[in-house]
Amino acid sequence: MKRRSFVKGSLISGAAAAVAPTIAMAQPDKPPYVEHYDLRVYTFKDERQQKITEDFFRDVYVPMIKKQIYEPVGVFTELNPVGQTKLYVLVPYNTYVNYEVLNFRLETDKEYWANGAAFLNAPASDPAFERMDTSLLRAFMHMRMKQLPPREQRIFELxxxxxxxxxxxxxxxxxxxxxxxxxxxxxLGFNPVFFGETIFGNDRPNLTYMVTFKDMEDKAAHWKAFVDDPEWKKISAVPEYADALLVSKITSTMLVPTSYSGI
Known part of the structure; x- marks a missing residue:
């Protein structure tokens, strides 16, 4: 009887030892941690759609995120839109697990669905937006967490x-x-908010980042300082880092935060 118990215990211990490395490898976001970012872009056909969407984010979504994961949500409109502005929404997650957990919670939260019904349950014949593009980004190791800019007059470049x-x-x-x-x-005082590699989304492979300025004159001055910077000239002069080899398209969008934006 004792021998059987010993053999059984040995088998269990051996199995646990074999499984342990697999479990350890499966644990997400082991240190060093990096943030993830959900970046959404909403396109509207008119002001009515924009109002429905902004009402939802201001009154329902942003407060819910603060309550669930204690994260600030950035909500922005275009500085100089061509026609109806697009709405840009940036949701930070301190780990990828929080991204999955939050989405599960929202799917099962009756209050969320009730309060956000005008947006979440808008009829197909009269939708709350024309298009939503979404990407999931992983922060760069050299800037693993977002940095919130000063709460003052500011514009953002995405x-x-x-x-x-x-x-x-x-x-x-x-x-x-x-x-x-x-x-x-x-x-150089660009006040970067985040740098991220797009791991899911459109136009991959790409990297995306956000920097901050007081106004367009300040933006021009900062980019001139960047181009003239000796360290940048040294890095960019390396043949293997030439933009012609590494970058096929650059997109720049100037944004302004909404009154309820957390960033």
Whole structure:
């Protein structure tokens, strides 16, 4: 009887030892932690659609996120829209697990669905928006967490660098992470909010980041300082980091925060 117990215990211990490494590897977001960002862009055909969507984010979604995961939600309109403005929404998550947990909670929250019905249950014949593009981004290791800019008059620039290949995209990220490009942004006072690699979304591979200025004149002055910076010239002069090799398209969008934006 004792021998059977010993054999049984040995088998269980052996199995546990074999499974343990697998479990350890499966645990998400082991240190060092990096944030993830849900970036959404809503397109409208008229002011009515924009109002329904903004009412939802101001009165329902933003308060719910603060309550559920204690994160500020950035909500922005275009500085100089062509026609009806688009609405940009940035939702930070301190770990990827929180992204999954939050979506599960919202799906099962009756109060959320009731309060947000005008947006969430808008009829197909009269939708709350024409299109929603969404991307999930993973923060760069050299800036693993967002940095909130001062609460003052400010405009934001959302920039995206698209690459033709996965290898080129990784090489461009290397410039930010390992070669000091992020440090240049910080040193020159760009007040970067985040840098992220798009892991799900459109136009991959790409990287996306957000920087902050007082106004358009301030933006022009900062970018001139960046182009003239000796450290940037040194990095960009390396043949393997030439934009012609690494970047196929650059998109820049100027944004202003809404009155209820947390960023």
């Amino acid at each position: 920039r995206q660098y698209k690459s033709a290949t996965e290898a080129a995209g990784k090489k461009k990220i290397e410039m930010f992470n390992d070669k000091g490009e992020i440090d240049i942004f910080k040193r």
